[in-house]
Amino acid sequence: MNARNPVEFYFDFSSPYSYIASEWVEAVAARHGRTVRWHAILLGATFQAAELKSPVSYPVKREYALADFQRSARFEGVPYRAPERFPIPTQNAARVFWWLADREPERAAAWAHAGLRAYFTRGVALDAPAPLKALCAEAGLDAEAAEAAWGDPAWKARLKAENDAAIAAGVFGAPSFLVDGELFWGNDRRAQLERWLATGPF
Amino acid sequence: MNARNPVEFYFDFSSPYSYIASEWVEAVAARHGRTVRWHAILLGATFQAAELKSPVSYPVKREYALADFQRSARFEGVPYRAPERFPIPTQNAARVFWWLADREPERAAAWAHAGLRAYFTRGVALDAPAPLKALCAEAGLDAEAAEAAWGDPAWKARLKAENDAAIAAGVFGAPSFLVDGELFWGNDRRAQLERWLATGPF
Known part of the structure; x- marks a missing residue:
């Protein structure tokens, strides 16, 4: 275990719990001397690989989940307005993320925040x-270049490769946090992640 | 909202997260002047009603869940040894619970602890x-009478009625906490439940 390993943060632009976690993950990591490495993924891909579905695709759980998104946002003090259309396909936003990620990881993280918010x-x-x-x-991006990127087979392939890498790392949902080889799934694993960062394995 | 409403605690004897929560729910409730009303249910019944399955019935999520049971127990300081056979049918243990619940609710809660532990x-x-x-x-129960109870159609019917009541209350998984009309699902909603008990609706 290297104390300077980053927190690998997997999110989908259409995942409410990913959005909520995106608002605290950097501060939590920084408090423990870690950085965050962002990974835009498609829940559709991880769900398919793990034979899972969104909580809102189940009849009773759906109502609970929709209310829990809002309550969990309030709990974390994060502004939240339920989108009218939900969930939505997010491959274009994710391809823009990866287009930025290699060259300017900080702009990629800023784009993640911009898209989620x-x-x-x-x-x-x-x-x-x-x-x-x-x-x-x-x-603040070059919008023409961004549009060209999300339609470019190279960035489509890159997103697919990143989804495959996430699945290979054991990711099946979002948000997921991978740190020092340990996987935490869900905005509600914040307290466990914080303990890990503070004290190491428990 | 009545500050003295109990915390309605729904659990299944074969649910690891229910077991973990059962070890903290009474202390948390007591700190906020509440009691706990225990409800033994069958996850099989709530899952069927909500078209859900156990997390361990999915290929990738299964491995994560089995590890997360253990980590979540350690996080809460609760002793835990993964049972070799898991999950198991728990209707007999649940019928003993309801057989005790009417006459001696404290013995029913003690039985819940005894069975889960x-x-x-x-x-x-x-x-x-x-x-x-x-x-x-x-x-400390009359074992002969308990055995007679779990085979008795009256207590079978009672457990079925309690499952139906839980489903009607919106319960789809365990543990679930219903307090002042607000539903919290999962051991990992402890922090939200505590805030609710401390400050009311948020």
């Missing part, structure tokens, strides 16, 4: 080209 | 008549 506080349709392109511009 | 620290087979009967005797 836009969807979960203003309902911006990340799956529709026009609003996504406008959001890129608003976030 | 026996299964999750010693692997006692709650689904087999001989070890269950021995456990009843060890727990």
Whole structure:
């Protein structure tokens, strides 16, 4: 175990619990001398690999989950407005993330925040080209280049490779946190992650 | 909202997260002037009603869940030894619970603790008549009467009615906590439950 390993943070742009966790993960990591390495993934891919479905696809659990998203956001003090269309496909937003990630990881993380906040506080349709392109511009990116990237087979392949890598690492849902080889799944594993960072294996 | 409403605690004798929560729920409730009303249920019934399955019935999630049971127990400082046979049918243990609950709720709660601890620290087979009967005797119950109760159509019907009532209350998994009309699902909702008890709705 290396005390300076980053916290590998796996998120999907359409995952409410990923959004909530994205608002605390950097501060929590920093308090323990860690950085965060962001990984945009597609829950559709990890769910398929693990034969899982979204909690909102089950009849009774759906109502609970929709209320729990809001309560969990309030619990963490995170602004949240349930998007009218939910969930949505997020491959284009994720490809923009990876397009940025190699060259400018800090801009990629900033884009992750921009996308998650836009969807979960203003309902911006990340799956529709026009609003996504406008959001890129608003976030200070070259919107034309971003649009070209999300349609480029190279970045489609990159996202697929990142999904496959996440699945190979044992990720089956989001948010997931992988630190020092230990996997934590869910916004609600915050306390366990914090203990791990503070004291090591328990 | 009545500050003296009890915490309604729904558990299954074969649920690891229910066992972990059973070890802290009374202390948490007491700190906030609440009592706990225990409800033995069958996850098989709530899962069926909500079209859900156990996390250990999915290929990838299974490995994570089995490790998370242990880590979550350590996190809460609760002794835990993974039972060799898991999960097991728990209707007989649950019927003994309800047989006790009307007349002696405190003995019913003590039986819940005895059953959960026996299964999750010693692997006692709650689904087999001989070890269950021995456990009843060890727990200070009239073992013959307990055995008669779990085979009695009246207590079978009572357990079914309690499962139906839990499902009607929105319960789809265990542990679940219902307090002041608010439902919390999962051992990992402890912090949210504590805030609710401390400050009311948030």
